[in-house]
Amino acid sequence: MKWEPIYNIVFRYLFCRCIIRLSTPSRLIPEMTLFRCSVCPRHNTQSIIFRDYSELALPSHDDPYFDKFGGYNSFWALLHRDLPNIFGHLCGPQAITSNQLDHGYMDLARIEKKDEDAVRRMLKDYQFEVTEHLVNLGVDLPPDRTAKFAEEKAERQSVKQIWGELVSDQMRTEMRDSPMFKELKEIDEGNWHGIPHWIIED
Numbered sequence: 001m002k003w004e005p006i007y008n009i010v011f012r013y014l015f016c017r018c019i020i021r022l023s024t025p026s027r028l029i030p031e032m033t034l035f036r037c038s039v040c041p042r043h044n045t046q047s048i049i050f051r052d053y054s055e056l057a058l059p060s061h062d063d064p065y066f067d068k069f070g071g072y073n074s075f076w077a078l079l080h081r082d083l084p085n086i087f088g089h090l091c092g093p094q095a096i097t098s099n100q101l102d103h104g105y106m107d108l109a110r111i112e113k114k115d116e117d118a119v120r121r122m123l124k125d126y127q128f129e130v131t132e133h134l135v136n137l138g139v140d141l142p143p144d145r146t147a148k149f150a151e152e153k154a155e156r157q158s159v160k161q162i163w164g165e166l167v168s169d170q171m172r173t174e175m176r177d178s179p180m181f182k183e184l185k186e187i188d189e190g191n192w193h194g195i196p197h198w199i200i201e202d
Contacts, residue, residue, distance in 0.1 A: 010065075011036055011184060014133050016043040016090050017065065017075070019057045021184050024198045031065065035133050038188050043090040050190035069122050070111045077104025082123050086130075128152055 007029065011020040014035040041049045057063065061072045069075035076096045079087040096104075111118050131149045134141060141149075175181055179197070186192045 008032055009034060009180070013038055013040040014130060015086055016040050018042060018060065019052070019054045020187055021053045022057060033065070035129065036184070036188070037133055037137060040090070043095045045089065045091045050187070051192050051194045052187050053196065056196055070107050073100050073104035074107035074111065075104070077101055077108050078119065078123060128156070
């Protein structure tokens with residue numbers, strides 16, 4: 001038997017939100033989502049393919065993470081309608097069928113009919129998460145976008161601190177040196193052997 005602390009850290013690609021790596025499966029606590037600005041092997045225009053944990057997880061259509069966007073199809077419809085550059089960057093036309101996209105638009109319409117500001121909030125949250133990660137990576141962004149992000153971050157900090165802000169520098173260093181992050185690096189570099197870390201080999 002292999003014992004690990006019960007936690008539920010899920011690394012996801014920043015733009016498409018597919019799963020890169022899972023902790024030892026646990027449904028006892030909510031997912032703690034961490035983003036990586038990495039190329040997804042399923043959603044990229046560079047024909048890059050490698051193994052990650054996505055094939056071990058739920059199919060994307062059944063992934064409860066996308067419930068906050070109204071479902072997987074509506075998530076892609078949101079990108080198609082409001083963030084076409086990201087949709088194209090994710091190889092959108094190949095990633096989702098026109099039929100799925102049509103259903104996604106219908107889902108968005110139903111959400112907006114029930115709460116006309118709901119989709120705007122989804123989009124705002126997604127854009128904030130993307131911008132925050134890019135800022136943390138030191139990416140140069142247009143001044144107006146940087147200023148808008150700083151203003152929004154100040155507003156959000158008074159509501160809820162994000163997990164990353166609760167972790168000390170020492171803990172961050174320890175995490176970077178942990179088997180979890182070493183395996184994550186192997187996945188990013190396309191060198192992962194495809195065996196989940198919770199599998200014990202004879």
